Amino acid sequence: MKHIDSPSTPGKIKMEKSPSPSSSNPASSDLSRRSLRTSSYSGPDFEKRVRQSAKPRSRHGMSVLVTGAAGFVGTHVSASLKRRGEGVLGLDNFNSYYDPSLKRARQTLLERSGVYIVEGDINDGALLAKLFDIVPFTHVMHLAAQAGVRFAMENPSSYVHSNIAGLVSVLEFCKNVNPQPAIVWASSSSVYGLNTKVPFSERDRTDQPASLYAATKKAGEEIAHTYNHIYGLSLTGLRFFTVYGPWGRPDMAYFFFTRDMLKGKSIPIFEAVNHGTVARDFTFIEDIVKGCLAALDTAEKSTGSGGKKKGPAQLRVYNLGNTSPVPVGDLVSILEKLLKVKAKRLVMKMPRNGDVPFTHANISLAERELGYKPTTDLHTGLKKFVQWYLSYYVDGKKSAQ
Ligand SMILES: NC(=O)c1ccc[n+]([C@@H]2O[C@H](COP(=O)([O-])OP(=O)(O)OC[C@H]3O[C@@H](n4cnc5c(N)ncnc54)[C@H](O)[C@@H]3O)[C@@H](O)[C@H]2O)c1
Ligand SMILES: O=C(O)[C@H]1O[C@H](OP(=O)(O)OP(=O)(O)OC[C@H]2O[C@@H](n3ccc(=O)[nH]c3=O)[C@H](O)[C@@H]2O)[C@H](O)[C@@H](O)[C@@H]1O
Secondary structure, X not given: OOOOOXXXXXXXXXXXXXXXXXXXXXXXXXXXXXXXHOOOOOOXXXXXXXXXXXXXXXXXXXXXXXXXXXXXXXXXXXXXXXXXXXXXXXXXXXXXXXXXXXXXXHHHHHHHOOOEEEEOOOOOHHXXXXXXXXXXXXXXXXXXXXXXXXXXXXXXXXXXXXXXXXXXXXXXXXXXXXXXXXXXXXXXXXXXXXXXXOOEOOOOOOOOOOOHHXXXXXXXXXXXXXXXXXXXXXXXXXXXXXXXXXXXXXOOHHHHHHXXXXXXXXXXXXXXXXXXXXXXXXXXXXXXXXXXXXXXXXXXXXXXXXXXXXXXXXXXXXXEOOOOOEEHHHHHHHHHHHHOOOOEEEEEEOOOOOOOOEOOEOOHHHHHHHOOOOOOOHHHHHHHXXXXXXXXXXXXXXXXX
C-alpha cells in the first residue's frame, strides 16, 4: 500500500504548528481564529456554501456534519441523507491512503446533489470552530478514520492521528458547542479480534484486538463512554462488518481482486491454520446506509454536563453486518462468474498481518432497536459492484491503482 500524506497535514489552514488540544476548544482558539481570517475557509462565498449545504428541508430537520464524506461509506450516507431532504455538510482531508482521484470523483457526485465537502482535517480545531460557528449541527455522522487492518503495520501513526486524536478532537468540539449534537460514529467488527464465540454479539469480549486498527476502534468505544459519562454527549457506535459495493475502497480484497483478475494477475487467498477457511460477513453498502440513517433517526439529544439533572445521555453500540459469512474463496468464485474471468488463485497461509480468520454478526439488537434488516446477498451486491466497476474504470477509461 502507498505512502500516506503526512498525517498532520492541516487542510488549507496554514498554522504554525499542528493543532494542539487547546486549539480544538472553541473557547480557547484565538490563535486558530486569527489564522482563519487569512485562510480560504473565510469569506461570504465559503459561508454561503456551507450554510446552503447544511440547510435541512425535511420534516426531520437534521443538519448533519458528515466527516469522511469523500470516503466510501461517507459518500453513500451523505447522498442518502440529502435525498431525504436533510442538511448535509461534508468534511474530508482527501488523504492519499488510496487513489485520491476516486475521492474527488465521489466529491463531484455529491456536489451535483447539493452536498458541499470542506477539505480539511478533523484535528483542525480552528476549522471545526468555523463550521460550528456557521451551522448549529443537530447531528455528527463521524466516519473519517484511517481504515484498513493491514496498513496499520506500515503506518501506525496515521491510525493514532485519525482514529484516536481525531475522534477526541471531534468530541471536544461537540461537548463545547450549544446545542450539543448527537453523534453517530463508525466503530468496526474488528473490535471482536480473536474472539472465537460466534456469531459476535455486542455483549462479547472485545479485549483481544488483532491489529492496531482494531485497537484504535476499541479505544474509540472507550473514549465515547467517557464523553458520554462526563459531558452528556449522545453517542452511537456502529460496528460495520466488511462493507462492499459501488464506489468502494480499492484497498479492500473484493476491489483489488476484481482489478487484478481483469489484469490477469494472480490473487493471494489467505487460509487459516490447518487449511482452515477464512470467511467474512460481507455487508452491502445499501444495507449499511439504512443502518446509519436508522441510528441517526433514533439518536436522542445530548443532555450536556448537567446530565444528572436531565438524566443520562444515550450511549449505544450496534453490530451492522449481514449475518451470513462467506468464505473468501466463494467470493472469488462469484467474481469469476460476474467478470467471466478465471482467477489465478494463490492460496497461502494467512500472514500475521492484523487479519482475523472469521467474522459473523449477531444483529438482533440492531434489528430490535433500529429496525435494521439487511436484504442483499453477496452475489446480488457484487453484481452491482462489478457493474459500477466496469462502467467507472473500463468504460470510463480510468486507471485502477
Ligand atoms: N468499509 C468497511 O468495510 C468498514 C468496516 C468497518 C468500519 N469501517 C469504518 O467506517 C468508516 C468509513 O470507512 P470507509 O470504508 O468509507 O473508509 P474510507 O477510507 O473510504 O473513508 C474514510 C474517509 O475519511 C477521510 N479521513 C481520514 N482521516 C481523516 C482526517 N484526519 N480528517 C479528515 N478526513 C479524514 C479519508 O480521506 C476518507 O475519505 C471508517 O471509520 C472505517 O474505519 C469501515
Ligand atoms: O469489518 C471490518 O471491521 C473491517 O472490514 C474490512 O477489513 P477486512 O474484513 O479484513 O476486509 P478486506 O481487507 O477486504 O479482506 C477481506 C477478506 O479477504 C482476505 N484477504 C485479504 C487480502 C488478500 O490479499 N487476501 C485475502 O484473502 C482477508 O483475510 C479477509 O478475510 C475493512 O478493510 C476494515 O477497514 C474494516 O474495519
